Amino acid sequence: MDEPKLPVTPNPWAVLRQFTDARIALGRAGVSLPTAPHLDFQLAHAQARDAVHLALDATTLAQTLDAALPNPVAPCQSLHSAAADRHQYLQRPDLGRRLDVTSRERLSVLPRPTAPGSARPYDLAVVVVDGLSALAIQQNALPFLMQLQERIAPEQLSIAPLCIVEQGRVAVGDEVAELLGAQAVLVLIGERPGLSSPDSMGLYLTWHPRVGLTDADRNCISNVRPAGLSFEEAAHKLFYLLAQARLRQLSGVALKDETGGELELLAEASKNFLL
Numbered sequence: 001m002d003e004p005k006l007p008v009t010p011n012p013w014a015v016l017r018q019f020t021d022a023r024i025a026l027g028r029a030g031v032s033l034p035t036a037p038h039l040d041f042q043l044a045h046a047q048a049r050d051a052v053h054l055a056l057d058a059t060t061l062a063q064t065l066d067a068a069l070p071n072p073v074a075p076c077q078s079l080h081s082a083a084a085d086r087h088q089y090l091q092r093p094d095l096g097r098r099l100d101v102t103s104r105e106r107l108s109v110l111p112r113p114t115a116p117g118s119a120r121p122y123d124l125a126v127v128v129v130d131g132l133s134a135l136a137i138q139q140n141a142l143p144f145l146m147q148l149q150e151r152i153a154p155e156q157l158s159i160a161p162l163c164i165v166e167q168g169r170v171a172v173g174d175e176v177a178e179l180l181g182a183q184a185v186l187v188l189i190g191e192r193p194g195l196s197s198p199d200s201m202g203l204y205l206t207w208h209p210r211v212g213l214t215d216a217d218r219n220c221i222s223n224v225r226p227a228g229l230s231f232e233e234a235a236h237k238l239f240y241l242l243a244q245a246r247l248r249q250l251s252g253v254a255l256k257d258e259t260g261g262e263l264e265l266l267a268e269a270s271k272n273f274l275l
Contacts, residue, residue, distance in 0.1 A: 008034045021196040021227065041195065048193035053086060056134035058164050064142055065128070065162050069149060074110050074161040079103035079176065081167045089167040096169035098211075099176065103165075107179040113158055124152075124242070125160040125182035125209075129168035133190030136201040140225055141188050144201070147235035152242070170204050170218070177209040184245055185209040186238065191222065199225050203234060205241050207251035217252040219245075 011025035026037040033041070062076040082098045083089035089096050099107075113121045128141050152159075160180040165172050170187055177185035187204040194200065203221040206213060219241050224234040240259050245251045 023195070044195040044198075047198045048195060051133040051135045051190070051193040051198035052090075054134045055086070056130040056137060056164075056166055058130075058166055061128070061138065061141070062162075062164055065145070065164075068142060069145060069162065071159065071161045073113065076162040076164060077106060077110070079106065079163055079165045079168075081165055081169070081172055083167040086167065093169055096167055097171035097175075099165070099172060099179075104175075104179060107163075107176065110161060110180070112181055120181045120183045120208075121158060122160040122180055122182040123157040123184065123246070125163070125173075125177040125180050125185045127163045127165060127168075127173040127176045127185060127187045129165045129170070129172060129187055129189040131168065131170075131189035131202070132192045133198060133200065136190035136199045136225065137188065139199050140201040140231070144188065144203075144224060144231045144234055147231045148238060151235055151239040170202075170215070171211075171213070173204065174206060174209040174213050175211050177206075178211060183208065184242060184251070186242075197223065197225065197228065200228060201225060203238055205238065205245060205251055207245040207249065207255075215252075219251050219255055219257070221257075 008027045008029050010027050013025035014027070015025075017025050023037070023041070027034050029035070032038075058078050062078050066076050080100050080103055081089070081096045082100045083092060083095040126145070128137060130137055160177070160182050163176050163180075165176065168189070170189055173185045173187035185206050187206075189202050189204065191197075191200040191202045200222070201224040203224060205219045205221075206217055221229065221234055221237050221241075223229050224231065237257055237259050241251070241255065241257060244255055248255065
């Protein structure tokens with residue numbers, strides 16, 4: 001008597017699923033996906049769509065950042081891009097790259113520290129942008145900035161007031177930093193949600209930011225979240241890039257991340273090989 005066929009044909013690569021969130025080795029039912037992976041896919045797709053349309057609670061985030069990372073010059077500034085709403089933001093990426101008139105005026109009247117002979121008195125501006133996933137910013141911006149603060153505090157850098165931009169793209173940080181007068185800008189932005197990562201945050205570092213720069217002028221650190229690149233590792237990489245940008249007076253394709261990707265390996269490499 002023939003043995004009954006199982007409804008799901010297993011995949012021999014199933015053991016590899018413990019190493020990745022990617023959709024591999026799902027098995028099959030006939031020529032189709034099994035029911036459970038199919039429903040998981042639909043859920044992930046819905047979560048990605050929700051992340052794109054979720055509104056950023058900028059007021060609460062500003063209060064949280066001010067409490068954890070107070071700035072002596074001015075409190076966190078809530079700004080808006082030239083895109084009036086989410087619908088326009090998704091259809092007109094160019095409007096998300098520039099500030100609206102009110103936001104530009106607000107930054108233009110902020111006090112600046114005295115730095116004789118310099119049109120850019122701040123060493124660094126930090127701009128938090130909702131991007132395509134406000135969820136990523138709500139969950140990841142503060143814990144990452146706390147890790148970064150631990151590293152830059154001993155350097156005694158002049159930090160511009162934190163800025164939050166709603167309906168923004170990466171390039172909006174260039175205009176913010178130029179108006180503030182910052183030598184470098186760090187943009188934290190919600191990345192385009194994937195089907196297993198609706199909460200992924202990206203970091204973009206630009207030296208001497210100004211309107212009109214392209215992505216070739218920036219350094220990017222991607223997938224910052226608990227299930228991706230850890231806050232500690234991301235802060236370590238960003239601090240290295242910032243230090244090198246200040247030393248070499250540049251960023252983008254000419255500046256490479258040479259940290260090696262692992263804190264433990266970096267610690268070993270720093271030891272004298274003769275000992």
